[in-house]
Amino acid sequence: MEQDQRLAYALVRTAKTYLRLSNLGLAELGLQQGQDALLRYVWARDGLPQSELVGCLSVEPPTVTKMLARLEKAGFVKRRRDPRFKKQWRVYLTAKGKQIEKDVQAHWTRMEARATHGLTAAEKRSFIETAARVRSNLIA
Amino acid sequence: MEQDQRLAYALVRTAKTYLRLSNLGLAELGLQQGQDALLRYVWARDGLPQSELVGCLSVEPPTVTKMLARLEKAGFVKRRRDPRFKKQWRVYLTAKGKQIEKDVQAHWTRMEARATHGLTAAEKRSFIETAARVRSNLIA
DNA sequence: GCCAGATAATTAGCCGGCTAACTGAATTTG
DNA sequence: CAAATTCAGTTAGCCGGCTAATTATCTGGC
Numbered sequence: 001m002e003q004d005q006r007l008a009y010a011l012v013r014t015a016k017t018y019l020r021l022s023n024l025g026l027a028e029l030g031l032q033q034g035q036d037a038l039l040r041y042v043w044a045r046d047g048l049p050q051s052e053l054v055g056c057l058s059v060e061p062p063t064v065t066k067m068l069a070r071l072e073k074a075g076f077v078k079r080r081r082d083p084r085f086k087k088q089w090r091v092y093l094t095a096k097g098k099q100i101e102k103d104v105q106a107h108w109t110r111m112e113a114r115a116t117h118g119l120t121a122a123e124k125r126s127f128i129e130t131a132a133r134v135r136s137n138l139i140a
Numbered sequence: 141m142e143q144d145q146r147l148a149y150a151l152v153r154t155a156k157t158y159l160r161l162s163n164l165g166l167a168e169l170g171l172q173q174g175q176d177a178l179l180r181y182v183w184a185r186d187g188l189p190q191s192e193l194v195g196c197l198s199v200e201p202p203t204v205t206k207m208l209a210r211l212e213k214a215g216f217v218k219r220r221r222d223p224r225f226k227k228q229w230r231v232y233l234t235a236k237g238k239q240i241e242k243d244v245q246a247h248w249t250r251m252e253a254r255a256t257h258g259l260t261a262a263e264k265r266s267f268i269e270t271a272a273r274v275r276s277n278l279i280a
Numbered sequence: 281g282c283c284a285g286a287t288a289a290t291t292a293g294c295c296g297g298c299t300a301a302c303t304g305a306a307t308t309t310g
Numbered sequence: 311c312a313a314a315t316t317c318a319g320t321t322a323g324c325c326g327g328c329t330a331a332t333t334a335t336c337t338g339g340c
Contacts, residue, residue, distance in 0.1 A: 006252050007264050008158055010271040015155030016198070016327095017278050018148055023328085033296055033327090051318060058156070063297055065320060070295075087305040087318050112146050117277045123270055124147055130259065130267045131150040137257045138157050156297095163298085173297090173326055191288060203327055205290060210325075227288045227335040 007134065018115060025107045029100060030074065036104050038067055042077060042091050043101050049082070050089045076100065147274070158255060165247045169240060170214065176244050178207055182217060182231050183241050189222070190229045216240065 019033075026036055034057075041048060041056045053064050068091065071077045076097035082088045116124050144150070163173055171179075174197075181188060181196045193204050208231065211217045216237035222228045256264050 005268070006248070007259075007268055008162075008248070008252055008255050010268045011151070011158060011255075012155050014271040014275045014278075015152050017275050018151060020198075020327090021278050022148075032294090035296095049318090054318095058153075058160075059296090060298060061319060062299085062321080067296075085306080085318095089319075108146070108148070112148055115148050115151075115274050115277055118273065119147075119270065123266075126263075127267060127270045127274075128145070128147055128150045130263055131154040133258065134255050134267075135154045135157050137255055138154075138161050160298090172324090175325095189288085194288095199326090200328060201289060202291080202329085207326075225288095225336080229289070 011131075011134070018111070022107075022111050025111065026104075029103050029107065031076075031100070031104070032070070035067065035071055035076075036108075038064075038071065039076065039097065039101070039104065042093055042097070047090045047092050050079070050091060053091065071097075151271075151274070158251070162247075162251050165251065166244075169243050169247065171216075171240070171244070172210070175207065175211055175216075176248075178204075178211065179216065179237065179241070179244065182233055182237070187230045187232050190219070190231060193231065211237075 023033055026032065031039075037057060038053060041053055050064060050068065051061075053059075053068075054061050057064065068077065068079060072079060075094055077091050078094055079089045079091055082090050119127075159173075166172065166176055177197060178193060181193055190204060190208065191201075193199075193208075194201050197204065208217065208219060212219060215234055217231050218234055219229045219231055222230050259267075
């Protein structure tokens with residue numbers, strides 16, 4: 001079909017395929033869908049404000065509220081009000097949240113190897129660069 | 141961050157950005173999220189069986205059930221049982237469903253132009269081809 | 281012909297995403 | 311200082327996606 005000539009179609013279809021497969025691995029670690037994406041930022045900076053997650057994840061505030069509620073319920077993070085700036089919540093890792101980091105990173109590494117199998121370094125670099133240009137076209 | 145060197149990260153992030161923007165345009169036409177993707181197959185073959193949509197969209201049966209229920213409620217399609225093969229439902233366009241086709245295709249064309257702005261034909265082709273290889277790596 | 285198994289679709293219930301409308305805290309401004 | 315505004319986060323409710331379990335309809339083998 002002519003649709004198959006569209007970059008957008010290839011992009012979205014491939015991303016969906018990736019996410020579907022990736023979620024299987026995450027489920028084995030006790031995580032759902034985009035929870036790894038959120039944890040990534042908490043691993044990088046323990047205690048970051050909730051509002052910053054909204055920015056990092058490019059997602060709306062209610063989405064973060066729900067995700068954190070579930071991650072907290074599942075025992076990966078806990079939230080505390082900032083004592084000086086009380087309208088703000090900060091997100092902290094629990095022991096369980098810290099422990100799972102290396103498993104998730106191993107999962108990402110495995111997924112990346114599988115996705116890029118048979119690509120040269122140049123092909124991979126070129127794909128990433130084009131994706132970045134497409135994204136900035138869309139944001140502009 | 142090192143994450144930015146991963147193809148998968150670039151892929152998923154760009155696709156999300158695309159979908160978010162695309163949905164704004166679809167909303168103006170009275171459609172939601174993936175409803176255009178489903179309609180595409182009905183435009184190509186009016187009266188196709190519901191089960192075929194499951195295959196085309198690479199999605200699970202309950203997802204199609206829900207999407208069709210909403211598209212039907214919104215008046216874009218109607219479903220009829222196959223008279224000979226009664227366990228199967230077929231999906232037909234309404235007048236409204238037919239009318240909207242050209243608007244959606246114009247939307248896709250606009251989005252594609254915006255996404256690929258500044259890319260050469262070769263860059264675009266190369267991106268699509270790499271995406272296809274990544275996808276087949278993941279499916280295998 | 282009849283019963284077992286495969287197949288088409290549905291229901292219930294969960295998660296991630298959104299918008300709209302709201303609460304409560306902090307800051308700006310008259 | 312008080313009122314208005316802006317900002318952080320929540321709640322409700324919708325949609326697209328999933329899995330698990332169920333219903334209804336074929337199809338095959340005995």
